[in-house]
Amino acid sequence: MKSIYDSYPLNNGVQNPCIGFGTFKAADGQSTEILKTAIDAGYRYFDTASFYDTEESLGKAIKEKNIPREELFLTSKAWKTEMGYSEVKQALAQSLEKLQTDYLDLYLIHWPIPEEGYADWKQLDIDTWKGMEELYREGKVKAIGVSNFLPHHIENLLRNCEVKPAVNQIEFHPGYTQEMTVQYCQERGILVQAWSPIGRSALLNNPMLLEIAGHYQVSVAQLCIRYAVQRGIVPLPKSSAIERMRQNQDVFGFEISGEDMYRLGTLAQTGWSGLHPDGGSTRGTSKKLCLPTD
Numbered sequence: 001m002k003s004i005y006d007s008y009p010l011n012n013g014v015q016n017p018c019i020g021f022g023t024f025k026a027a028d029g030q031s032t033e034i035l036k037t038a039i040d041a042g043y044r045y046f047d048t049a050s051f052y053d054t055e056e057s058l059g060k061a062i063k064e065k066n067i068p069r070e071e072l073f074l075t076s077k078a079w080k081t082e083m084g085y086s087e088v089k090q091a092l093a094q095s096l097e098k099l100q101t102d103y104l105d106l107y108l109i110h111w112p113i114p115e116e117g118y119a120d121w122k123q124l125d126i127d128t129w130k131g132m133e134e135l136y137r138e139g140k141v142k143a144i145g146v147s148n149f150l151p152h153h154i155e156n157l158l159r160n161c162e163v164k165p166a167v168n169q170i171e172f173h174p175g176y177t178q179e180m181t182v183q184y185c186q187e188r189g190i191l192v193q194a195w196s197p198i199g200r201s202a203l204l205n206n207p208m209l210l211e212i213a214g215h216y217q218v219s220v221a222q223l224c225i226r227y228a229v230q231r232g233i234v235p236l237p238k239s240s241a242i243e244r245m246r247q248n249q250d251v252f253g254f255e256i257s258g259e260d261m262y263r264l265g266t267l268a269q270t271g272w273s274g275l276h277p278d279g280g281s282t283r284g285t286s287k288k289l290c291l292p293t294d
């Protein structure tokens, strides 16, 4: 990968650019301006979701900047309340309307389980996925995938559905690398994408990361983004300022050594959001990911 416009082929041949722009919390009243700035900074790949409430402003920003649709890569996600065979179809129609487009490049199930303890999540995931498979066959979405799925959630789809997920988007950054899920996906040709690749302030002020970043004369944010790129993972950094938006694309002029990759990959748990797919929000606890038993 040499620039943000280089891409990975998904398992259905669609090209997924190697770095995108995350739009969660770009809201707060001025999201259209922030997203127009991101377009000015050069981003053409935007990751949104119905839950983020940024689809409408993204659609507006793209229209106002007059960017041809074929230059863009647009991802959105079906929220927990939009799961189900017919629900997901309605959800996509709404997302397309807000984004002012007639197709998505990628559509994801946002979380595997609608609420903690939901007993029949396996059937709900299958029903949702079958709706997504139809949207895919109709050409309304060029690829389909999942987000925040652990191996046992993906296994359920692989056993019961026809189209294999192309992508799994998970929280991933030094200090929370979810190795088991990454390995599971990469072995099966499922591209891993990273939300929160910079891990916010807990990482930005981490002494070890500052030391390693200093060695390469880059910022901690650039180091974290480069770390994902070198792992073959697609980072989706967010920022509200054009200089940091640009900085976050400038990650192709240095190479992290094998030893530093190892140090970054084994950093003690740092900067985890606290969101666990099976456990709702468990912020502040040390709940760990575990392998499926079924």
Ligand code: A2P
Binding pocket: 022, 195, 196, 197, 198, 199, 200, 204, 219, 221, 222, 236, 237, 238, 239, 240, 241, 244, 245, 247, 248
């Ligand atoms: P800001 O909007 O002020 O740039 P993540 O995507 O990992 O969740 O991190 C997002 C946070 O990281 C935002 O608060 C953003 O703040 C900050 N951020 C993004 N890029 C950089 C950067 N290059 N340097 C420092 N902070 C950054």
